[in-house]
Amino acid sequence: MTEATKLLTALPPAQRARLMTLAREVSFPEDVVIFEAGGLADRFWVIRSGAVSLTQRVNQLQRVTVAGLGAGDLLGWSWLFPPHAWDFGAEAFSRVRAYEFDAAEVLRLCEEDPRLGLTLVRGVAEILAHRLELTRGRLMEITSRHRAL
Template sequence: MTKAIKLLTALPPAQRERLMTLAREVSFPEDARIFEAGGTADRFWVIRSGAVSLDQPVNDLRRVTVAGLGAGDLLGWSWLFPPHEWDFGAVAFSPVRAYEFDAAAVLRLCEEDPQLGLVLVRNVAEVLAHRLEMTRGKLMEQYAMHRRGGAL
């Protein structure tokens, strides 16, 4: 399994500094719902401390946790792709401190600085590839457990 990509440390210093001019420090208490699947994706976060669970609604009463994120991780990528709606929900698993970025402002900055835009999109793509690999591994574990007669 590949190592998780930490968005801010993956950016070259000049691009990181430009992006950080748009950062706003925020915090979420434990159990706070940060966003809901299907909601408008107009921002993203880089987690400074704490843990966030990504979940997927199964029905009106049940959610399944699909991933856990921690310090340095990118929270939210749906802002980058139409229709700009969250694919998952997110909840603070513990108290969370994060840098919050307004998606429209970041996209404007990327238009002004195409090099930053390219580096940012490449790094987000690496994050997505890593998460897809993690999800694939979890699905394979679940399948193997199911084949052995375990519960899903």
């Protein structure tokens, strides 16, 4: 898998088909908050169209965009790890259409099909590692700008 790998295309066709039986199509209007950091992470999405900003609250009034997501991207990984609370916030930058997955249903499917579970966890881990690298770079950029002031 490369850094640009999308979760659904990373799964072999049979496993992707099994996972997609749990998908529900949803949409979010522009500027809606999809979830806030610290909230209950009980689902995730694969974006079909539109753009989502991952945000981190700096203080009561200010949020910083740490990453942008688009078509094919995974939105939400906190459902996979205790304490199942969102690490970032997410806001629709434009109208978003997505596949929504209930975390409990996906975890049950992964227990029934350990091969699918391992492939899914590996895919999420690679996406997470790439996003961590991007986020670190973005935060370093923001910090260096503030130091220059």
